[in-house]
Amino acid sequence: MNKKAVVIGGGFGGLSTAALLARDGWIVTLVEKNAQLGGRARYWKKDGFTFDMGPSWYLMPEVFEHYFTHFEKKREDYYDLSPIDPYYKVYFEGGETAELTPRFEENQKLFESFEKGGGKALKAYMEQSSYKYDVAMGDFLYREYKHIGQFFNRRLMTEGLRLGVLGKLDTFVSNYVKDYRAKQILEYAMVFLGTDPAQAPAIYSIMTHVDLNLGVFFPQKGMAGVAEGFASLCRELGVELITDAEVLKVLTEGNRAVGVETNKGTFKADVVVSSADYHHSDTNLLETKHRTYSDSYWEKRVVAPSMFIAYLGIGRELKGFEHHNLYFAKDWDKHFDAIFKNPGWPQNPCFYLSCISKTDS
Ligand SMILES: Cc1cc2nc3c(=O)[nH]c(=O)nc-3n(C[C@H](O)[C@H](O)[C@H](O)COP(=O)(O)OP(=O)(O)OC[C@H]3O[C@@H](n4cnc5c(N)ncnc54)[C@H](O)[C@@H]3O)c2cc1C
Incomplete structure (x- = not known):
């Protein structure tokens, strides 16, 4: 040709x-x-x-591995990956911190420390999250869409509700956990996706499977x-x-x-x-x-918002940070309202600090 x-x-x-x-x-x-x-x-x-x-979060490594197989190549022929542990550290307003790690029992303990039954709730949440992820990847992702009708396949028609295409994430998460810290951990990915958890479809709960089950890596x-x-x-x-x-x-x-x-x-x-x-x-x-x-x-159209980024080169080592650090304001709704409902500069913004020199000097 x-x-x-x-x-x-x-x-x-x-x-x-x-x-x-x-x-x-x-x-x-x-x-x-x-x-x-x-x-x-x-x-x-x-x-x-x-x-x-x-971008700084390398997630869903299997997607990249799959990509290279189209060429009969391997991802490691092109770049190496390091696993990150802890996956990320959260700074709640007021000074409390929490680390999410590759060890599920530790994450369960953390959720249990937030509220009674939290550990069990996390397990149940993860199970539905994994299920949705498998359906999304198996039935929807690697397909060609030429018209909207092709999106409505049998699985979606029969299991649409279970997949959370219709409900909202924040309401969905509240069915599992009540503590604001637990909720923030299960919803934080929305900050990156440029959407409000109160408006995002519940299918985004797959993001918890993506980070806590599939893992966080750094190339x-x-x-x-x-x-x-x-x-x-x-x-x-x-x-x-x-x-x-x-x-x-x-x-x-x-x-x-x-x-x-x-x-x-x-x-x-x-x-x-x-x-x-x-x-x-x-x-x-x-x-x-x-x-x-x-x-x-x-x-x-409502487009995803821009973000403010500062690139800081600091000539000494800062203690206490992990590779990925997230700061969450307690009044989470106010943060999202200042971005989506009454656009302005949030008084107490949630932010993310990427400290990649922890992994790659
Ligand atoms: C700050 C930030 C943080 C992010 N964090 C993450 C993360 O942690 N993990 C993650 O998975 N994703 C993250 N993302 C999303 C991810 O970076 C994007 O989804 C991805 O890089 C998009 O790739 P793309 O090729 O679709 O688009 P782009 O990377 O935008 O590529 C489009 C290209 O087209 C070029 N172009 C545009 N107009 C023209 C023109 N007229 N002529 C020639 N060239 C043109 C542009 O210069 C650009 O290089 C983040 C995005 C941003 C902005």
Whole structure:
């Protein structure tokens, strides 16, 4: 096959799409506007410090292992992983701390210390969380969706309620635990996903299986090392990776995309895949007549909020921190209200401190 594909964006999405197309015989060019590949998972070097700029939690390792099997490769051919113990440390308002570890009995004891029956409740919560995860992965994730009807398969129709697609996470968690500390541990992932536990569907309870059962890992050379691994695989498969190349426009003929115009010239292709943000691709890269949605549609969407990030290079060791540290304000609802209901700067914000030099100097 001599067909050409252009992939827009060099994050995990673009790099993996490019690799899969190349494996299937396409001649692939990937164009990335930044000087570095990795997208949100790129790094920043300054004064001897190296920062992962975006993601820092390496979760669901099996998904990455599965990805490399598509190429008859192994993840460890590209980067190494270190297990993290404790998985994370929580700082509750007032100074109390708790550590969540790979040892389930310790986590159960912790929940029991919060409230009577908490240990048993955690076990029951984990069982439903694992069940939902298995269904989500087995029946939904690795499938092609061409229309919404395909999402409603038999399993969802018969077990929709049990899967928690309809209920809300906060209400669901309250059926298991009442103590605010226990609830915060079971709901904290929503802070990262950019949603409010009171509004998020209960199926997000799978996140507790993801961190407490599947484990938390850290890749050597950070998350940027993972992106570099994805990029190496692309190179081996012959993908041309072009950085500092911003796509200004998707070129079309009739209703077909036939290439892209960039600040580094024009690239013709039989197929164009954009892995840049959907809103950007639809509104900035396509001519109005080819857009999927109108401006008024986009204006009505609620997008996940931005976050404030400080990259701190400190020339001495700080004691008391673990790799992942989470600070939770006691009035958790106020925090979420300040983000979602009455947007403003939260007075007592929940925050996350990533101290990766604990694992990788
Ligand atoms: C601060 C932060 C923390 C996060 N923490 C975690 C975490 O701990 N664990 C986790 O699993 N996930 C985390 N995530 C989410 C994760 O980083 C993203 O889901 C993932 O990196 C997205 O990859 P992507 O390829 O879809 O998009 P991106 O990484 O955004 O890649 C899109 C690429 O397209 C490029 N692009 C855009 N427009 C153009 C154009 N016109 N021309 C050329 N190139 C263009 C961009 O520069 C970018 O490189 C976090 C995200 C952020 C922002």
